[in-house]
Amino acid sequence: MAAKDTVRRNKTDIQTTLCADYNLILNKVYEKDLITQREYNNLKSINKVDVEWLVTDIVDKMINKGEDTCQGFLNLLQTDEDIRETYPELKKKKWNDNRPLSKPVQASSVDSTDSSPDTKRQKKDEQYQLNSKPTGLCVIINNERFMNHVVRTGTNKDAESLGKVFSWLGFRVLMCKDQTKDQMDQALNYFTSLSDPSQLPEFSVKEWSDGGFTDLQEAPKHGDAFICCILSNGLNGAVLGTDGEALSIKAIYKRFRATDQSVLTGKPKVFLIQACQRGEVGLKDLQSDDSRSLSIPGEADFLIATATVGGHDSYRHRINGSWFIQSVCQQLEEGCPRGDEMTTIFCRVIDEVSQKGVPNRPCVKQMPEFRCTLRKRLVLSPHCN
Structure with a gap:
């Protein structure tokens, strides 16, 4: 066995x-x-x-x-x-397996099927080329405190984990904290083009640096990939601003569609949606999150992952953050050094989160979801500072 x-x-x-x-x-x-x-x-x-x-x-x-x-x-x-x-x-206990750990098998360097110039060129063409420094922008919208006095405890842990892992993967990580619906809308519009740096003070942008979020160092520029993480309350296929107003999830990513003018056309764009809905669910250190499943637009180069399928809860620990975001960061940390592509990593996230639970609470389960129109393999690699 x-x-x-x-x-x-x-x-x-x-x-x-x-x-x-x-x-x-x-x-x-x-x-x-x-x-x-x-x-x-x-x-x-x-x-x-x-x-x-x-x-x-x-x-x-x-x-x-x-x-x-x-x-x-x-x-x-x-x-x-x-x-x-x-x-x-x-x-x-009598275990059936007590053999020593097996070692991974490495491909032979003399395998002619993998070493030909045409094969190498084909493999290169099948993978997004991420050569810019930084690799791109990772934008986090982190809504913790709402005007109705609701506080999403644990969300700062998620933001910090995202800051660490995407900075490690070569991205410049920016965060907009406690945004109303209109502020989220305007901030996202700004990040589609980065055309007017004078708008930045309106969005209270912070930058991940030296293990924490600090004042913005310089105006951001796009690279070869774009990551957007939304951490907020949610309702019926939307995320909520701190004023309780809803912004459609579809509207969030559709503005990044490929156009002749967009600098992100042809580049991979990843959206992570951790949206909280109903607050306490009667468990000591958990709060309930919820978001609806998404319909993917026809445009290419998107990967959109949500913490749960439509109509169900997702969970966030008050201290350690959400099951979904923490799993994403863990699987990136483990899979990226091996060269795993993003779809493989998100399959592992789904598997890991789906197996989580609370003892004696069989109803507390969660099933994340991701959909993508990526045309090539997306592989993120750690960058040495």
């Missing part, structure tokens, strides 16, 4: 056993490089009253990371002395 199947089939038993000492298993999976530094920091900071939920999250991460990670996790449970002493029940 494959290691992933073994972990999946024994998931409930493993979770129940590991709840005896959450900190130990968290530290061990981090020491063995089974989770990233960011994942470790996020899990470490969560209130210990949620131990059962957090252990579930650790096991889910093992499953979502694939066969090699699951095999490493099983090896850890079977061979580590601290683990065996702390969780004596594990000594009784």
Whole structure:
């Protein structure tokens, strides 16, 4: 039996056993490089009253990371002395897979089918060329405080995570905070063309720099790709401004359609929509988000991802941010250094978020969605500062 199947089939038993000492298993999976530094920091900071939920999250991460990670996790449970002493029940388990971790197979450099000039040219033509420095702009609209006194706690964590990961991927990251519907509309119109820098003060634009959002350094310019992230409340296929007025999600991205005048024509444009709707849903540290599914315009070069399919909730932790945005950042962090394309990464986001849940709350589930008209492979790569 494959290691992933073994972990999946024994998931409930493993979770129940590991709840005896959450900190130990968290530290061990981090020491063995089974989770990233960011994942470790996020899990470490969560209130210990949620131990059962957090252990579930650790096991889910093992499953979502694939066969090699699951095999490493099983090896850890079977061979580590601290683990065996702390969780004596594990000594009784008979795992089917105890083989060592397999190493990835690398392509041969002498493979004539991959090394010919025509093949290399074809592969280059099939992928968006991201050569500009910076790679492009990542614009975040982060609505935290609304005029009706609603506060979207946890949204700043999402904005910070997006700032870190897209800066790491070579983008210049800008944020507009607490925008009304008209301000969002005007800001988005500005970013389609960047034609009048004198408008910038109207949008309270901040820039990600040295681990935080600071005053804007200089007027922004477009590069070879564009990212737009909307973090707000939402209703019926729209996002809400801080004044409670709705801006259609379709209207958000349609203004970036290809035209003869647009500098973004032919370039990839990615939209991430995390839209909150109904606030509290009776869970201690969760708030409910909601957005409708989108219909993709006929124009090319778009990838649009929403936190949930239409008519359903999405969830945001008060401290650690939303399931969707945090998963996006994690999967970018893990997949981009391997050269994974964006559609593959978003499939992993859907898989990871769909498996999340809250113990004893089976109705708390979430299914993200993405649709795209990308004509080529979109591969984002880390940039060394």
